Amino acid sequence: MTDTPRCHPPTATGLFAATAVALAILLALAGGESFYSALEYRRTELLEGQGWRLLTGHLVHFNARHALLDLATFGIALVLFPGLLRGWRLPALILGAILAIDLGLLASPEMAWYAGFSGVAYGVLAGGAWTDRQTHPRVAAVVAALLAGKLVLEQGLGAPQQAEALIGGAIWVDAHLYGVLGGGITALAIGRRWNAGNGCRRD
Numbered sequence: 163m164t165d166t167p168r169c170h171p172p173t174a175t176g177l178f179a180a181t182a183v184a185l186a187i188l189l190a191l192a193g194g195e196s197f198y199s200a201l202e203y204r205r206t207e208l209l210e211g212q213g214w215r216l217l218t219g220h221l222v223h224f225n226a227r228h229a230l231l232d233l234a235t236f237g238i239a240l241v242l243f244p245g246l247l248r249g250w251r252l253p254a255l256i257l258g259a260i261l262a263i264d265l266g267l268l269a270s271p272e273m274a275w276y277a278g279f280s281g282v283a284y285g286v287l288a289g290g291a292w293t294d295r296q297t298h299p300r301v302a303a304v305v306a307a308l309l310a311g312k313l314v315l316e317q318g319l320g321a322p323q324q325a326e327a328l329i330g331g332a333i334w335v336d337a338h339l340y341g342v343l344g345g346g347i348t349a350l351a352i353g354r355r356w357n358a359g360n361g362c363r364r365d
Contacts, residue, residue, distance in 0.1 A: 176247030179256065180240055184233060187279060190221045191229045198222050203267060203276040216264045222277045228329035235283040242301055243290030251293060252286065254352060255345045259285025262344025263337050273334065281337030284309065285345025292349040313339050 190197050203219025204212075223229035239246065246252045259282040267273050288309055295302040321333035 172244070172247035173249055175249055176252050179253045180236075180247065183236065183256065183279075186221050187223070187229055187233060190218070191223060191226060198277070205267075205271070205274050216267075217260065219276050220260055220263070220279050220282055223279070224277060224329055224331040228278060228331070231329065232279040232283055235280060236286060239283060239287040239290050242287075242305065243294040243298065245294040245297060246286065246290045251289070255286050255289035255348050256282055258289070258348030259341040259344040262340040262347070266336055266340040270336070276334060276337070277331075278329075278337070280333075281341030282345075283341070284338050285341035285343075285348075287345070288342040289345035289349040292346060292353065309342055313342060 190201060201215065201218035201222045203215045208215050223232065240252075246255070262285070263281045267276055287305055291302040291305045291309070316335035316338060321335050326333050
């Protein structure tokens with residue numbers, strides 16, 4: 163008997179979800195302006211029946227820097243919280259974050275357009291901090307504190323101008339808030355089925 167936690171390897175479902183998201187973002191980026199125009203969230207077109215934009219708007223980006231920054235955040239979440247790659251945890255968190263952001267978009271008629279994966283990536287980070295909190299308590303606490311601080315600053319001061327200049331477009335900071343709420347609520351709602359979400363066992 164030992165108290166050292168032994169983590170199981172990622173499952174096919176988790177790896178597939180992570181790979182599919184990364185490939186979809188890169189393919190959308192490679193598609194250029196035509197893909198961007200067809201996939202970006204646009205309120206007018208959405209109300210005319212183009213419902214796919216509620217999903218694909220999270221996959222397109224202003225430019226390569228924007229896409230790579232969002233993918234980096236997503237990748238950091240998976241490295242810090244490997245339990246996310248177990249079973250349906252990652253797909254559930256992604257969908258929970260997307261749903262929360264989309265509800266926020268629909269409730270914000272002033273938001274005529276939206277693109278980017280950052281809100282979803284922050285939702286995955288938030289969910290990972292909860293699901294892996296027993297296996298990586300210090301990392302989870304630091305990530306939760308940093309996310310909370312970021313949200314407070316953004317809600318109070320708005321997006322940093324340097325960040326907007328870097329990605330070449332305006333940042334809707336509410337997407338980060340809604341994404342974190344969606345990921346956090348999803349993790350809380352089904353955390354028991356994830357056995358505290360740590361993806362590990364003690365032998």
